[in-house]
Amino acid sequence: MSGFDAGVARAENVWYRSYPFWDAYFALVLVGTIAATAADGLPPGRKAAAVMLLVLLGVAYAAVGRKALRSREERRPGCRLYAAALVLMFVPATLLAPVTSTGLAALAPQVYMVYGTARGFVLMVVLFSGAIGSTMVASGAGVTLTLVMMLVAVACSGLLATFIGRLSAQNRERARLIDELDRTRGELAEVSREAGVLAERERLARDIHDTIAQGFTGIVMLVQAAEAEVGPNRHLELVARTARENLAETRGLVAALAPPALARGSLVEALRRLAADFALPVDMDVEGEQRPLGPAVEVVLLRVAQETLANVRKHAGATSVRMSLVYGRDAVRLTVADDGRGFDPEAVASGFGLRGMRGRVEQAGGDLAVRGGAGEGAVVEAVLPCSA
Incomplete structure (x- = not known):
């Protein structure tokens, strides 16, 4: 790519071009989580309920979450509805089948991309609660181990939030700089165009003054010299009058081409x-x-x-x-x-x-x-x- 093209740079913005990959990643993790849940040795009722909740979560993403993820508006459409779907579908699924907590691998980056660092962190703590609670019940872990697991999960979530937040901020700054570059290039192009027009007008005015106007002035002087030698002559008077009229027109043209000031x-x-x-x-x-x-x-x-x-x-x-x-x-x-x-x-x-x-x-x-x-x-x- 030769030179810098703001349109190409914008098209190559990794953040926005990565959305199809996020869709594929979420689908793969969701399918893998459903398969792992179906293969888990849980009672059929709990297993079926957990799988159904995961399927409904996938439908919620396709219907609401996907649009919220792609939105560039400050208030993303459907983000509250999708947050409610995450809490009401994923948390019960992890309580029914702890293996469904593997879905957090896809939900964590998605949540921070949609809700930002602060709100995303709060939502992730809620989503972790089901997985940690079910793990604690299944393993009979004590309070200390539960707290350690909670702190580790929260720390990992915080690191991920920091990474995605910085990436998002960098992307917004890049978009702002590209927009600013677009405006600056447009202003420079307009200034350059106006300068070129003014320079061409000035060049034409100078050329007309130095050639045509001076030529008509010379003709008038020659006619006056000829009249002084041969006396009044109708043809010479006509030539002189025509030259003066054209000289006046030429001077008017030069004045019209002068700078606006x-x-x-x-x-x-x-x-x-x-x-x-x-x-x-x-x-x-x-x-x-x-x-x-x-x-x-x-x-x-x-x-x-x-x-x-x-x-x-x-x-x-x-x-x-x-x-x-x-x-x-x-x-x-x-x-x-x-x-x-x-x-x-x-x-x-x-x-x-x-x-x-x-x-x-x-x-x-x-x-x-x-x-x-x-x-x-x-x-x-x-x-x-x-x-x-």
């Missing part, structure tokens, strides 16, 4: 929501005239802020964070600084997070700077042109 408002609002939801206090500062920067630039700045805050949470050991967004005339600068333990930027330059941020920023025509030192915190600064 940007779809619900401006870049500043998205950064403020990101800061408010962060695990540490974030001091957010905005300078300059706020204006749209274009989907490509805003997406890159948002991703840089998200990745930087994620690194602060995982590695910095900081108590607070400062984030600033400065709108300049030709460029915009995002700075994220923390008061954590700091690090050597050169030592982690090959890390995937920093490499990914640097690649995003440089692809958008900007620069990424990382500064820090041991015990001095860290500063991540991204500068991008507003016209990107």
